Structures are given as structure tokens and as C-alpha cells.
Amino acid sequence: GENVEQHPSTLSVQEGDSAVIKCTYSDSASNYFPWYKQELGKGPQLIIDIRSNVGEKKDQRIAVTLNKTAKHFSLHITETQPEDSAVYFCAAWDSGTYKYIFGTGTRLKVLA
Amino acid sequence: EAGVTQSPTHLIKTRGQQATLRCSPISGHTSVYWYQQALGLGLQFLLWYDEGEERNRGNFPPRFSGRQFPNYSSELNVNALELEDSALYLCASSSLIGGEQYFGPGTRLTVT
Numbered sequence: 690g691e692n693v694e695q696h697p698s699t700l701s702v703q704e705g706d707s708a709v710i711k712c713t714y715s716d717s718a719s720n721y722f723p724w725y726k727q728e729l730g731k732g733p734q735l736i737i738d739i740r741s742n743v744g745e746k747k748d749q750r751i752a753v754t755l756n757k758t759a760k761h762f763s764l765h766i767t768e769t770q771p772e773d774s775a776v777y778f779c780a781a782w783d784s785g786t787y788k789y790i791f792g793t794g795t796r797l798k799v800l801a
Numbered sequence: 802e803a804g805v806t807q808s809p810t811h812l813i814k815t816r817g818q819q820a821t822l823r824c825s826p827i828s829g830h831t832s833v834y835w836y837q838q839a840l841g842l843g844l845q846f847l848l849w850y851d852e853g854e855e856r857n858r859g860n861f862p863p864r865f866s867g868r869q870f871p872n873y874s875s876e877l878n879v880n881a882l883e884l885e886d887s888a889l890y891l892c893a894s895s896s897l898i899g900g901e902q903y904f905g906p907g908t909r910l911t912v913t
Contacts, residue, residue, distance in 0.1 A: 721899050731906035732805075732891050733844070778844065782899040787857050789834070789902060791844045 690781035695792025700705040702769050703800050710795045712779035713761040721782035722738075722762045724753060728775045737764070769799045803828065805905035813911045814882050814885040821870055822877040822908045826894030832856075833875040834902065835867060847890075851898070870893050882912045 692715040702708045714722075720741040720778055725733035739746045739753045739762065746753050750769075754760040779792040804824045814820050835847040842912045846859035850869035858865075864880040873894075874892050879886055 723902065724902070732893075732906045734867060735903060738901060768821060783897060787898070788859070789844045790846075793843045 690786050691719055691781055693779060693781050693790045693792045694725045695779050695795060697795060698793065699796045699798070701798045701800060704769060704771060708764075708766045708769055708773070708797055708799075710764045710777055711761060712763070712781075712792050713759075714781045714790075715760065716781070716783060716785065717760065719758070719781040720784060722749055722753070722755060723736070723780050724751075724764045724791075725780065726775045727778065733778060740784045751774070757774050766797075769797075771799050771801050773797060774799045802835050805892055805903055807890075807905040807908050809891050809908060810906070811909045811911070812844055812879070813913065816884060816912055818882050820879045820882060820886075820910055822879075822890050822892075822910070823874065824877070824892030824894075824905060825874045826892075827896075827903055830894035830896045830903075831873055832895040832898065833869055833873065834893045834895070835875070835877050836891045836893070838891055838907070839885075844891065848877065849884075879910070886910060887912045 695712045723738035726736045727733040735769050737753050750767050760791045776794045776796050778794050780789045808823045832851040836844040836847050849857040851868050867877040869875045893902045893905045894896045895902045
């Protein structure tokens with residue numbers, strides 16, 4: 690079945706800098722890759738997603754890139770702000786077992 | 802449009818008791834997913850319901866069960882509670898298999 694690895698587990702950046710979080714997946718049949726932001730005490734919020742027929746997707750300060758050959762996808766946050774501080778999870782839809790497989794999360798701290 | 806709602810927000814039970822958690826999906830969504838998130842850990846897939854049927858379950862014992870009602874709301878039951886069942890239980894809904902999934906705020910279950 691699918692396996693998703695996420696790095697780094699923690700990331701500290703200065704306000705205004707960029708942050709990059711990377712996930713690798715194992716099943717080449719996976720075709721949908723969402724990213725979630727989870728703030729303390731809240732449920733995960735879908736922030737951006739990408740399908741396997743697209744290499745990059747952007748939404749204001751966040752972007753996701755997908756490399757199907759290398760089987761990895763990354764979240765890019767530019768001009769980080771303190772409110773970007775949260776735990777970020779990547780996921781992949783495993784079409785073989787019909788479930789989403791989540792990465793272990795990255796705790797992002799944006800230092801003012 | 803109302804998001805996914807969950808009740809109760811918090812639930813405190815004693816070991817051996819039963820817990821019932823409820824979820825209402827976004828209007829028009831027919832799929833409901835349940836996840837367990839232990840403190841500081843990632844999301845572990847529990848159950849998936851679609852159109853009233855259980856479609857998939859994760860690696861959890863049979864004392865974790867649930868159902869989906871005709872209005873697509875769902876209930877998660879945990880029998881014979883154990884201390885390690887203490888976690889945040891998240892519900893998510895989707896209108897498309899393998900598509901965007903939206904989470905509720907979760908139910909914090911504490912077993913003493």
C-alpha cells in the first residue's frame with residue numbers, strides 16, 4: 690500500500706522568509722495530493738491540492754509542486770507571516786486501498 | 802455554506818465505558834471519514850462511509866464501529882474504552898471519492 694514520508698518534522702523561519710515542506714510517496718498510482726494546515730485545537734484545513742496531471746499549482750503565497758518521476762511533492766510558502774505558524778500535513782489518495790494516507794506533519798514556526 | 806460539524810466538543814469517559822461521537826457533513830457530501838489523532842501524532846484512518854455503507858476501515862479493533870444515516874450524518878462508537886483511546890477524533894466529508902476532503906473541528910475524547 691501507499692506510504693507517505695514528510696520532512697522536516699519541525700521548521701523555524703524568520704518572518705518574510707520562505708518555507709518548504711517535502712513529502713515523498715511510494716505508490717505511482719496515487720493521483721491526488723492535498724495539503725492541510727492544522728492550528729492548535731482545530732481540525733485540519735485544506736489549503737491547497739494538486740492532481741497528478743499537473744506539475745505545479747499556486748494560490749497567492751502558497752504553491753505546491755509535484756514530481757511524478759521522483760514521487761515527491763512539496764509545499765512552498767513565500768513571505769511567511771506569524772499566522773502561518775501551524776502544523777502542516779501532506780496526504781496522498783491511495784486508489785488501491787481507497788483511503789488517504791497522511792504524512793507525519795511538520796510544525797512550522799514563523800519568528801517575528 | 803456550513804462546514805463539517807462534530808459533537809460533542811469534549812467527552813470524558815471512564816475505562817470500559819462506551820463513547821458515541823457524531824458528525825454532520827457538508828451539505829451535498831455523501832462520504833464521511835473518521836480519523837484518530839493522538840496527542841502530537843498524525844492522523845490515523847479509522848473508517849469511511851459512503852452512501853450509507855461502510856467502504857473501508859483502518860487497522861483498528863472491532864470495538865471501533867460506526868454508521869452513516871440516510872441524511873449522510875455519521876456516528877462513531879467506541880466500546881470498552883481503553884486509556885490509549887484518548888485522542889482527538891476527526892470527521893471529514895467529501896463529495897467525490899479521492900477528492901477534496903474537509904475536516905470538522907474534532908471531538909476530544911479523554912478516557913480516565
